[in-house]
Amino acid sequence: MGKRTLLFILGMLLLIGSAGCSTGDKKASEPKKVLKVGTSPDFSPFEFMDEKNQMTGFDIELIQALGKQMNAEINLQNLSFDGLIPALQAGNLDAIISGVTITADREKAVLFTEPYYQSGLVAAVRVENQEIKGWDDLKGKRIAVQIGSTGAMNAEKIEGATVRSFNLSPDTFLELKNGGVDAVVNDLPVVQYFIKNHGAKDFKIVGVPRDAESDGIAVQTKNTELAKQLNAALAEIKKNG
Numbered sequence: 001m002g003k004r005t006l007l008f009i010l011g012m013l014l015l016i017g018s019a020g021c022s023t024g025d026k027k028a029s030e031p032k033k034v035l036k037v038g039t040s041p042d043f044s045p046f047e048f049m050d051e052k053n054q055m056t057g058f059d060i061e062l063i064q065a066l067g068k069q070m071n072a073e074i075n076l077q078n079l080s081f082d083g084l085i086p087a088l089q090a091g092n093l094d095a096i097i098s099g100v101t102i103t104a105d106r107e108k109a110v111l112f113t114e115p116y117y118q119s120g121l122v123a124a125v126r127v128e129n130q131e132i133k134g135w136d137d138l139k140g141k142r143i144a145v146q147i148g149s150t151g152a153m154n155a156e157k158i159e160g161a162t163v164r165s166f167n168l169s170p171d172t173f174l175e176l177k178n179g180g181v182d183a184v185v186n187d188l189p190v191v192q193y194f195i196k197n198h199g200a201k202d203f204k205i206v207g208v209p210r211d212a213e214s215d216g217i218a219v220q221t222k223n224t225e226l227a228k229q230l231n232a233a234l235a236e237i238k239k240n241g
């Protein structure tokens with residue numbers, strides 16, 4: 001290599017180097033990785049559509065914050081809840097954040113991050129219902145649930161119960177209001193939020209929350225690297241409040 005070529009290359013390297021530095025962020029020159037994250041935005045306060053038809057909620061804010069922490073762009077995908085795990089397994093998603101409860105069965109299909117939220121299941125009935133006061137009273141009753149949810153799995157175990165499954169979580173409450181079912185079984189924060197915002201005069205929660213459940217972010221079983229990065233980012237965010 002001639003001296004001139006060498007000088008030229010050195011000059012270029014310096015230029016590239018200073019261009020990188022001028023942004024004050026070394027990572028800026030690396031292309032941002034894009035994470036395809038699936039969610040079912042029918043689950044306020046975790047994920048729902050706002051007035052501008054944008055996905056919003058606790059999970060959405062959390063995943064955006066994690067993305068920032070990981071220098072990754074979050075590409076949100078709106079899917080039905082029961083389609084999320086199959087889409088992840090098929091490789092159409094990198095991750096799921098959708099108030100997904102960590103269960104032993106699901107752990108066979110996906111890899112979960114550390115839990116980020118502690119939840120639990122409750123039943124809701126119409127306010128005038130004096131018969132159903134707790135879980136035991138749900139035997140033989142008609143119960144509305146969201147397809148594929150832990151609420152559905154739980155309701156199916158209740159003796160003699162007729163379980164009606166709905167694609168979207170809010171439709172279970174509509175069915176309860178219309179008298180199509182006697183109760184809804186769903187996650188406590190979602191039931192609380194729904195009653196507070198849409199049904200204070202129509203519904204009430206009965207019984208004590210069942211199955212302390214933890215929500216986690218799911219990735220493909222083989223994607224231990226992404227799980228590791230998400231866990232590190234989660235720990236960082238928890239530390240910073």
Ligand code: ARG
Binds near residue numbers: 150151
């Ligand atoms: N926590 C429950 C489950 O994992 C319900 C989650 C439903 N999430 C949703 N975005 N609709 O089965």
